[in-house]
Amino acid sequence: MMDNQPSRLTAIALAFMAVIWVSPFSWLILNAFNPLSTGQLEIPRAFGFDNFGLAVSGNAGRQFFNSIIIAAGTATLSVVVGISAAYPLSRLRIPGRNAFLWTLVLLRMLPSAGVLVPLYFAAQRSGLLNQLGVIIALTILNLPFTLLLLKNFFDTVPIELEEAAYVEGASLFQIVTRIVLPMSRAGIAVVWFFSFTGAWNEFLLPLIFARVQDAFPMSVGLYAAFGQQGAINYGFLTAFSILYAAPAIGVYFLLRRNMNTGFAGVGVKG
């Protein structure tokens, strides 16, 4: 199809680019598997998993759990709240619903640091400067996007199926749980994992909400650790980074096909 002459040259250029792109990882991996790591870029003289052992025990292990709680909590809450609102939004002809949703999405694209000040105050007043507060705040910030995506997915479920089920005597609850949800399973999974990785990576909100070290998720923990001057244990930090990055990356490759359709939908449906 395409002309064949330049293809070898392009292949070399592309390979070169790929190497450049992943080269920063070399340092991360070399240090993480080197128990005697000094933070230098060097071929390790020893090899072992000691650093990973450190990165899952004690404080670091707690931060891992904090991250899991925040990410899974946010994703689940967003999806549950999102589904129960997106289905009516998709089916009832509420005037101006699309314009409203898009306005909300645009609103959310504004600097979240701006909404942060009121969020912080509200959380402080109601004693929510903790995990639960972070989960609720992230859900609030996520919701416009979640609603829009879920509504788009529900829109693709043919209403005839629901009519048929109704004629057969199914209740609203049965229609939603037996037809609508199974048929938009892939979409719901995408939204869940979007919210999960978003909350997993979130840094600013927990930074402000988490007042004590016990409440730090991994993002804040990592920042706090490499921000300290002095004796930095690079082996530990690199192993910790890899563990922290793994779920976000793993989830993507697990759901690669679904994710790509999700992106295309988001980007182009404008």
Add this chain to the structure above:
Amino acid sequence: MKNQANPWLTGNLYVLVLGMLPAIVLIGALLYFTAWAFAFSFTDLALVGRKSVEWSWVGLENFERLFTRRGFLESLWTTVIFVFFSAIVGQSVLGFLLAATLRGTQSTIRSVVEVCIMLGWLLPDIVAAFLWSATTSQTGLINQLIVVPLGFPPINFINSYALPVVTIANIWKGTAWSYLLFSAALDSVSREVVEAAKVDGATPFQRIWLVQLPIIRPHIATNMLFITIWTFTYFPLIFAMTGGGPGRQTETLAVFLYNQSFSRGNLGFGSAISVAMLLIVGVLSLFYLRLLREPK
């Protein structure tokens, strides 16, 4: 297309509205907080101390400070440079070139390159910041593999060239999004059109510039809209890499906003900064949306 003719819906309106209630409450909270941020920008509210309780309305004073005190305009300029080079020039152009090139290559090469680029994008911001700080440090990868072997003394990039370093880090991190979007966009260009141009003797460059680019113009505008806004308000990477320094070299508006609000505790002034950012982003979005709509 009869409206509201679905008995399982009309018969259960209460249930449906009840289902929407939590979302309505949370969206209400979002709108309320946004309105609150606006209101704060006219006060001298502080994070700690007396003014955190006994704040007062100060009118437009915060907005005057944006232009009369040092800081805001410098940050705005830094942000413009950062957005232009990392998002518009870097991510968008590189993403498009990759998408256009990879379409013609074998699927193995394509997936390998794709995975490499995606790794940057999927990496949590803080890990990316950590990685790039290490890569550009005095003993880092660039110095050990390029600068020192060429006979130069090692350069502390993150201190001497802070803004270019964070710009490159952001290109590295964000190109995947543009790539994915352009990839999807180019898939939507029908093969016949491109083949026809080829038969008519168009060079590869002409095929891209005169045929494909005009067709995917809406996608370009969408992409620009998203990445401009994201980069404009992007915070964690720069903050974790440099904290805005050295000096104020990398203090983009998002970092400036954070520093003013939470390090110095000037919440009122911080809110004014976010309102100003909102206005700028709003104007930019309108510009891109016009580009998107305009049929040509």
